[in-house]
Amino acid sequence: MQSTNIILIGFMGTGKSTVGEQLAQRLHYERCDLDEEIVKATGKTIPQIFAEDGEEIFRQLETNVLRQLVDGNRRVIITGGGAVLRPENVQIMLRHGRVVALTACEQEIIRRVERDQNRPLLQGNVKEKVRELLQARAGAYDFAPVQIDTTGKTIEEIVDEITTA
Numbered sequence: 575m576q577s578t579n580i581i582l583i584g585f586m587g588t589g590k591s592t593v594g595e596q597l598a599q600r601l602h603y604e605r606c607d608l609d610e611e612i613v614k615a616t617g618k619t620i621p622q623i624f625a626e627d628g629e630e631i632f633r634q635l636e637t638n639v640l641r642q643l644v645d646g647n648r649r650v651i652i653t654g655g656g657a658v659l660r661p662e663n664v665q666i667m668l669r670h671g672r673v674v675a676l677t678a679c680e681q682e683i684i685r686r687v688e689r690d691q692n693r694p695l696l697q698g699n700v701k702e703k704v705r706e707l708l709q710a711r712a713g714a715y716d717f718a719p720v721q722i723d724t725t726g727k728t729i730e731e732i733v734d735e736i737t738t739a
């Protein structure tokens with residue numbers, strides 16, 4: 575595998591943060607998580623940013639952090655599920671790394687995110703929110719040349735697939 579950045583995209587709960595950590599360890603790449611960098615930069619949690627500043631500010635922070643992180647090499651850049659919504663971000667990703675999309679079926683996504691309170695867009699009826707957002711974002715992750723279905727796979731199997739893709 576060439577030395578460059580690997581950029582993980584995918585809907586919430588597809589395992590970007592979990593897989594990214596193992597992938598970075600395996601390849602001896604630096605692990606960079608957009609959400610974590612935003613939290614560090616603002617001193618606020620993600621739900622706090624959404625509640626106090628709104629989604630638009632969060633999206634701007636996401637773009638700013640993405641721009642900074644791609645300016646490096648041998649990084650596993652873990653994005654949040656909505657980072658692909660800005661065409662500007664898609665261009666940055668394609669220009670600066672190998673973009674890998676993780677997918678999972680709807681039931682599996684719901685099972686994985688159900689008990690997590692950290693996703694402001696999924697508060698309330700999680701099943702309904704996931705269904706609505708999956709529809710609204712249909713096709714948004716298709717631009718990645720590598721697509722990996724994570725349903726029923728272990729993290730190790732997914733990392734294997736990414737490193738051999």
Ligand SMILES: Nc1ncnc2c1ncn2[C@@H]1O[C@H](COP(=O)(O)OP(=O)(O)O)[C@@H](O)[C@H]1O
Nearest residue numbers: 585586587588589590591592686724727728729
């Ligand atoms: N392949 C997998 N099989 C089972 N559970 C998984 C898998 N990948 C991630 N998870 C679990 O799903 C939840 C969401 O994973 P996370 O890595 O936070 O996803 P994302 O960053 O894409 O939102 C976590 O509890 C994680 O342990």
Ligand SMILES: O=C(O)C1=C[C@@H](OP(=O)(O)O)[C@@H](O)[C@H](O)C1
Nearest residue numbers: 585586587609654655656693694
């Ligand atoms: O899909 C989204 O819009 C979001 C996904 C989250 O990251 P994960 O995909 O890691 O859950 C986080 O960035 C924020 O809650 C918004």
Ligand SMILES: [Mg+2]
Nearest residue numbers: 590591653654
């Ligand atoms: Mg994540």
